[in-house]
Amino acid sequence: MMVSEREIFSLSGPLYLTAIDWRNTDHRRCVAASLVQSVYILERDRQQNRKGPNALAPPWWEFFHFRLIQVLADTEDQSYFSAIYEYKYPNSHFHYKTMDDIQNQKQNQNPPKYVIAFRGTIAKKGNRSQDFKLDLGLIRNNLHNSSRFHIGLQVVQNIVQNHGVSDIWLAGHSLGSSIALLIGRDMVKMGIHLETYLFNPPFTSLPIEKFMKNEKLKHGIRFAHSVLTARLSIAVNSNRPKSQQSHDPFTLLSAWVPYLFLNPSDPICTEYVGYFEHREKMVAIGAGDIGRIATQNSIRSIIANARGKDQSEPSHLLPSAFVTINLSPSPDFKRAHGIHQWWNPSLHCNCKFYQFR
Template identity: 35%
Template structure:
């Protein structure tokens, strides 16, 4: 799978990339995320040019990796910054830089560290991790020198969670809207489909708590409303147990519009989490609370790896796209 000639999107030639087409954007960005995995594998295997396997994944589309992001605790590469250097004039809709972040690598070298970070996604502390902070600093450095429209965020699994909290932070604190591609982002909460009654009880409980924590409630609402203009791409597969709950998360919101429970969810529960209520990690950020998104669902059978990145550069992928918009006026009800 690491050899681009065997597993990569060779069907899409660099000169044929249509930067106006979301599908072509998806293929290119997914390839760069895969490159961030392979760069770490190259590093572990001590491969050097011309034996590097990661190079083909980015150079095929005229991208060069200009910076690697390393974990300060285990020195592993968890992401890369790629620069688009085409031999022709850059399309105005094409990025100049893509910050691509890998997900969990369950092997002896990375397993423990990555698992600890996976746990922090669930408890809401991934924004406090050194990976998130290092990546945020790198992104802000790019923003200080270039236009935000020229910088794209991308990540798979754990990397998608880190990309999410960075994107949310930038738009909430600095009103900087970065285009984001989030592949199989974890949904660390109760799925509305699995336990619908429990989900309703959870919503009512959070509404009740908000009555007694009005100041915190108002702060959360204000921050959440700032996110309504951010529409990241969420790529999920229905068979992926880690990210599939995004499908009923947005579907349920649409179905319950105009109902009492729907109003409660939109006005309070949508932007309040148990982690925040219980202060599991002070100042924590839960990635999955998103007001708006472009939800892209892979309809292909994917029995082997529904959580894998490979499915997102396939040529014959069948996609169902939902533009999930949040209605801020509902928040005025409470």
């Protein structure tokens, strides 16, 4: 079968990262994205029965001194949707006279001990049926009912229980980033904050940011939407028992700061750009209270909860994040949404920290 050049690490991988500075956020981004890419290729290796020297996935983790310790398979179609990697220090890191020297070297490098990576949708035969079903579940805000989420959450909980919280990463792309986000949110509720890398995470609402260019009109639509959302939320919550009103999971999440990697040309994730920017604009015009309520609610979830149909939170909404926006031109959707852009050495980015207060 034909092999895509994008699957071959020696042709498409970040070969320039011969010396990784784990304190460098760009390096960490490239490693996380490469490990997510390796999950895509693990599934392609499985489908095409590529094993041993013919397998294309191993270089995508071995180059960064990781080893594969587990692959997670979907219970419906048996496809690989996630993988767990363990970092193994190169032998050169152990050429020290004392254990203190070794420990100091580890602390300075600060690589993750484990990375749990999740792939996104594969729109090809053998994957599209189950992956599109999960995409629909994401749109309907019930991805938390999927086996992929439950399998992933159990694995993450086991790793944390057996090895501690420090230096464990979650990483995902597209649909996979939504699963990683759900798991990260659940871990926060247990008091555990995991370093999380979300590439092109889906924002499940109309992509106003992508298709509306008039800034005044765009702000007007967002403002009206915020007012409507806030009023609906206040009306619904006023009828709830006080014990439920005092429960504020959004504020609890605010101390957890995942990394979001967005491309404004990608309609799947670009609305996150407007989501965070609009929140700041609401504060600037003196409507911070409205913005605060609206930013943690969706109209669909408010209505569903009022009807008693769904008590889940809108999982795509985030209180805090490190947001990285790819400002490099993307000629088509495939490149705007693809994982490869995130280790491009000529990537031009804008980064900003958003904190919910």
